[in-house]
Amino acid sequence: LSDAIRHPSEEFAKIGVKVDGEYRQLNSNILQIENELYAPIRPKRVSKSGEKPSDALRRGGVEYIEVRSLDVNPFSAVGLNEEQVRFLDLFLTWAALSDSDPMDNCELECWRDNWNKVIVSGREKGLMLQIGCQGERLSLQDWAHRVFVELRQIAQQMDMTAGGSAYQDVCNQLETWIDNPELTISGQLLELTKELGGLGKVGCTLGM
Numbered sequence: 001l002s003d004a005i006r007h008p009s010e011e012f013a014k015i016g017v018k019v020d021g022e023y024r025q026l027n028s029n030i031l032q033i034e035n036e037l038y039a040p041i042r043p044k045r046v047s048k049s050g051e052k053p054s055d056a057l058r059r060g061g062v063e064y065i066e067v068r069s070l071d072v073n074p075f076s077a078v079g080l081n082e083e084q085v086r087f088l089d090l091f092l093t094w095a096a097l098s099d100s101d102p103m104d105n106c107e108l109e110c111w112r113d114n115w116n117k118v119i120v121s122g123r124e125k126g127l128m129l130q131i132g133c134q135g136e137r138l139s140l141q142d143w144a145h146r147v148f149v150e151l152r153q154i155a156q157q158m159d160m161t162a163g164g165s166a167y168q169d170v171c172n173q174l175e176t177w178i179d180n181p182e183l184t185i186s187g188q189l190l191e192l193t194k195e196l197g198g199l200g201k202v203g204c205t206l207g208m
Contacts (some may be wrong), residue, residue: 001054004031040069067092073185074206086170089158090151097154106133123181144178 006029013028026032034053045063047056067088072079103111114129118140121127127140138146148171155167177183182191193202 001031001034001037004037005029005034038068040067042066042068065092071185074189074202075185083170083173086167087174090154090167090170093154093158094147094151098150104133123184123187125179125181141178145175148175148178 008028009030012025012030015024015028017023017025017028031037042065043057043062044053044066045056045060047053051059070080070084073081073084075081110130110133117127117129122140125141128137129140129143130137131143152168152171155171158167159165181187189202192205193199196202196205
């Protein structure tokens with residue numbers, strides 16, 4: 001992160017910084033400021049006045065994480081509902097507990113390709129993804145079901161601690177979405193858009 005705000009980018013240098021007396025960008029470095037690092041999850045620490053985010057992390061370590069890969073839920077007045085919060089509890093706990101070997105460049109490109117496929121075609125049944133660089137392939141649906149086996153184990157422990165079955169209920173609800181994409185929030189939004197004839201009308205309806 002520190003290197004990225006100090007090292008110039010050939011691509012950005014071609015744009016120019018100040019042209020005909022007008023600034024096109026702050027500088028031509030890979031990152032102009034540290035906050036431009038758009039990662040799905042970012043490690044964070046509250047910075048002191050005038051302190052860079054990377055210096056704050058170096059000083060005190062990770063204080064919290066910022067999850068940036070979520071879309072706003074249009075069906076909730078606050079953009080997020082209780083079930084989603086519980087799922088985040090489960091998913092982030094699972095991610096923290098799962099084994100994770102160091103990732104080389106080949107595997108990084110593989111995961112990026114999977115990410116793009118899911119973004120563009122995630123509602124497509126039978127969408128195939130690649131597991132690492134060894135050539136093993138698995139459908140998105142089968143992979144998601146595998147993950148939910150482990151999520152359920154965590155949900156059981158969380159429910160034992162908190163009492164009730166709220167976390168297991170979330171697993172029961174969301175796992176049905178894997179094979180029925182029309183049940184997902186994006187699926188509901190798509191159907192409502194078709195029904196009302198456009199996103200503008202959806203926005204007006206949900207905003208009432």
